[in-house]
Amino acid sequence: MRDWLQPHRIFLCLIGAALVVWCATQMRWDWLPKYAPLMAEGIWRTIWLLVLSTVLGMMLAIPLGLAQAAGPWYLAAPARIFCTVIRGTPLLLQIWLLYYGLGSLFPQFPWIRQSDLWPILRQAWPYALLALTLSYAGYEGEVMRGAFRSVPRGQLEAARAMGMPRHMILWRIWLPQAVRAVLPTLGGETVLQMKATPLVATITVVEIYAVASRVRQDTFIVYEPLLLLALVYLCLAGLIVLLFRQIERRGPMTRRAG
Amino acid sequence: MKRTMTAALALSLGLIAGAASAQTVKVGIAAEAYPPFASQDASGAWVGWEVEMIGAICAAAELQCEIVPVAWDGIIPALTAGQIDAIMASMSITEERMQTIDFSNKYYNTPTVVVGAKGVEMDATPEGLTGKVIGVQVSTVHQAYVEKYFAPVAGEVKTYQTQDEANQDLIAGRIDATQADSIALDAFLATPEGAACCEVKGTVADDPAILGLGVGVGLRKGEEELKAAFNKGIAGVLADGTYEKVTAGYFASSIYGN
Numbered sequence: 406m407r408d409w410l411q412p413h414r415i416f417l418c419l420i421g422a423a424l425v426v427w428c429a430t431q432m433r434w435d436w437l438p439k440y441a442p443l444m445a446e447g448i449w450r451t452i453w454l455l456v457l458s459t460v461l462g463m464m465l466a467i468p469l470g471l472a473q474a475a476g477p478w479y480l481a482a483p484a485r486i487f488c489t490v491i492r493g494t495p496l497l498l499q500i501w502l503l504y505y506g507l508g509s510l511f512p513q514f515p516w517i518r519q520s521d522l523w524p525i526l527r528q529a530w531p532y533a534l535l536a537l538t539l540s541y542a543g544y545e546g547e548v549m550r551g552a553f554r555s556v557p558r559g560q561l562e563a564a565r566a567m568g569m570p571r572h573m574i575l576w577r578i579w580l581p582q583a584v585r586a587v588l589p590t591l592g593g594e595t596v597l598q599m600k601a602t603p604l605v606a607t608i609t610v611v612e613i614y615a616v617a618s619r620v621r622q623d624t625f626i627v628y629e630p631l632l633l634l635a636l637v638y639l640c641l642a643g644l645i646v647l648l649f650r651q652i653e654r655r656g657p658m659t660r661r662a663g
Numbered sequence: 664m665k666r667t668m669t670a671a672l673a674l675s676l677g678l679i680a681g682a683a684s685a686q687t688v689k690v691g692i693a694a695e696a697y698p699p700f701a702s703q704d705a706s707g708a709w710v711g712w713e714v715e716m717i718g719a720i721c722a723a724a725e726l727q728c729e730i731v732p733v734a735w736d737g738i739i740p741a742l743t744a745g746q747i748d749a750i751m752a753s754m755s756i757t758e759e760r761m762q763t764i765d766f767s768n769k770y771y772n773t774p775t776v777v778v779g780a781k782g783v784e785m786d787a788t789p790e791g792l793t794g795k796v797i798g799v800q801v802s803t804v805h806q807a808y809v810e811k812y813f814a815p816v817a818g819e820v821k822t823y824q825t826q827d828e829a830n831q832d833l834i835a836g837r838i839d840a841t842q843a844d845s846i847a848l849d850a851f852l853a854t855p856e857g858a859a860c861c862e863v864k865g866t867v868a869d870d871p872a873i874l875g876l877g878v879g880v881g882l883r884k885g886e887e888e889l890k891a892a893f894n895k896g897i898a899g900v901l902a903d904g905t906y907e908k909v910t911a912g913y914f915a916s917s918i919y920g921n
Contacts, residue, residue, distance in 0.1 A: 505831060512836035527796075527837045529821075609798075609821045609832075619822070622736050622802035625743075625763050 432629050440620050447616035448637060450530075454612060455599050455641075458534055462541025462598075463591075467580070469542060470549020484546060491543025497604050499540060504532040504608040533605035541598050548590055552583035592649030596642045613637055687729045688889065690717050691747035694732035695825045698850050699913050700753050712913040716770065717751050719905045720880075724896025736802055736824065739763060742881060748889065750881030753844070755804045757875045765884045767893040769877030772920030775805060778848045779840035779864045780833065787842075787865030794818045798829035798838035805842045808873045813842075826851075834860045842867065846918065877920055 472484040491499070511517045511526055525531060556579055564574045584591075603614035611619075613634060620630040692709065696702035700713040709730055721728035733741045738754075741747050742764060756766040777787040785791045793816040799806045801822040814820045821838055823829040829841045830851045841848070845866070851857040867874075880893045900906040901919070910917055 505835075508837070509831065509835035512834075518836060527835075529837070607824070609823060609828075618736065619801070625739050627740050 428629075428632060432632075433626055434629060436620055436624050436626060436629070440616065443611075443616050443619070444613065444633075447611060447613035450610065451599075451602050451612040451614075451641070454530070454534060454537060454602055454605065454610075455595075458537035458541055459595055459598055461534075461538045463545060465538065465542035466545030466549050469546030470551075470553050470583075471575075473546070473550040474553035488543045488546045488550075491540055492547065496536065496540050496601050497607065500533065500536040500604055500608055503536050504529065508532050529605075529609045533608060533610045537598070537601065537605070540601065541594070544594055544597075545591065548587050548594065549583065552587040553579065555586050556582045588649060588653050592646060595645050595649070599638065599641055599645060686727075688721070688726045688749060689731045689747045690721070690728045690749045690751050691731050691733045691738055691741055692717070692750075693735040693738060693752040695735050695827075697753060697826065697847060699846070712909060712918075713751060713753060715909045715912075716900070716906075719900045719909055720751075720770065720893065720896035722896075723899030723903070723905070724892040726892055726896065735800075739881070742883060745883075748883070748886075749893065752881075753878050754881050755875030756877060756879045757804060757807075758872060759807070760881070763884075765882045765886070765890060766879035767882065767890055768897055769879045769920070770897050771918045772877030773918050774845045775808065775842060775867050775874055776845045776848055777840050777842045777864045777867060778833070778852065778861050780836065780860055781862050783839055785840060785864050787867045789813055789816050791864070792817055792840060795839040796821065796837070798823055798832055798841045800824070800826045800829060800843065803843075804874050805844075808867065808870065809842055811870075811873060812867070830857065840864065846914065 469484045469488060472480040473488070476484070508526070511523075517523060517526065560578055560582070561574060564578045569577070602612060606612060606615035606618065617630040617634040621627055692701050692713065697711075697713075699711050701709055701711040704710050709732070714730065717728060717730065731747050733747060735752065738747075738750055738752060739760070742750055750764075751770075753771075754760070756769060760766070777785075777792070779785050779795075783795075785795060789812055792813045795817055796819045797809055797813055797817050798821045799809050801824065806820075806822060809817075809820055818839075821829075821832070823832070826841075826843055826847055829838065829843075832838045833841050834856050845863075848863070852861060852863070880890075880897075882890050882893070900909075906919065907917065910919075
């Protein structure tokens with residue numbers, strides 16, 4: 406607790422508090438009660454999109470990184486191409502390609518339209534989640550490639566010499582050290598991922614950004630919803646940073662100790 | 664490009680520098696295409712009924728006008744902030760908008776229709792749209808109408824930045840119906856994709872409090888002089904036959920309404 410109360414933090418907190426008080430008293434907030442339920446829904450949608458896309462994206466990123474770092478060429482090459490394409494094109498474009506491209510191919514097949522999956526496929530969120538997941542996987546696949554390479558070869562060789570099977574080397578030696586090495590990077594990347602989520606508002610997913618736009622469009626109040634939106638994202642970013650700090654601290658072994 | 668547009672307009676208006684060369688009036692149109700009222704041709708020039716009408720009305724009002732494309736959802740803030748001086752973007756005159764801005768007399772008024780997928784049983788009443796997914800363009804009178812009459816019974820109401828996106832999703836089967844201006848939707852139904860998928864399901868019951876008193880020129884409050892000038896221009900094109908002549912180039916019958 407003590408290291409929280411450093412002078413610069415107290416100073417910033419005071420400035421923040423003064424700003425909040427000024428905004429709360431001098432600006433128009435009468436629209437808040439009417440839109441509060443919608444905003445809560447929007448925040449929730451932003452959070453689950455973020456959490457699901459990072460978790461699923463990470464699950465894809467590990468094999469992508471492994472394939473590039475140590476896989477045979479026929480696995481490394483496609484993984485490489487995937488990461489390059491995802492990282493080399495704007496996320497907005499990927500979202501639109503999936504939603505208006507892939508998504509509008511489906512209804513041309515009557516058997517898809519009549520299937521039980523159609524009520525889900527006709528909605529927008531699966532495409533948003535898929536696009537965000539692929540994007541996160543593309544960036545983190547590249548990060549994980551470096552992470553796997555950064556684990557000293559000697560350790561892997563030692564493990565092999567001890568007679569460990571390959572999957573055990575991966576789960577006990579290789580992956581934990583690789584993930585540890587990139588935890589700070591992953592924290593930053595997750596914040597970036599959070600900041601990418603408003604893009605899904607363009608395909609009718611009503612997350613928090615879309616709610617703020619809706620308030621502006623309905624009431625012509627411009628700054629207040631945007632300021633509140635900024636505050637929401639700041640809080641979310643703060644939560645992500647704290648979460649990753651906790652994970653880093655709780656790890657079974659720390660770099661500092663090593 | 665803006666300069667050439669001004670030049671072209673000035674030419675077409677036959678405005679001579681000497682003629683009461685007051686300040687240029689910046690007329691804001693929606694930057695998103697809304698054919699056949701306003702859209703860009705292959706060379707990027709704005710064309711359409713409304714674009715021609717801006718020229719005609721400004722000429723009759725002896726105003727020197729310059730067309731400025733502004734994103735639709737920010738067009739009222741752009742007006743109040745002074746980036747533009749008038750809005751001529753098929754904006755309906757409504758009570759809610761009148762709280763923020765002023766309007767000239769109407770220059771057109773068209774019926775509002777619901778278009779839906781062929782083979783799906785529905786009509787333009789709350790009973791007929793029960794359980795259906797309806798798409799509308801945000802910040803339009805149609806959104807307000809759908810929210811009031813159809814949202815309580817509809818399966819879902821989805822909002823789009825442009826009518827084109829709603830039409831796209833109607834083709835893709837993600838929404839069952841969309842509501843808009845009959846003319847905008849007629850243009851959509853005239854395209855091969857629109858003709859293949861959809862048909863007019865009916866005209867909605869009128870509600871002037873929401874659907875408005877027709878389309879007028881949006882102006883800042885208190886600018887009586889400019890308002891009088893636009894009213895004079897509108898009366899002028901109606902009286903001298905220019906209105907009918909321009910309309911004949913786009914529509915089968917007059918769209919002035921009653």
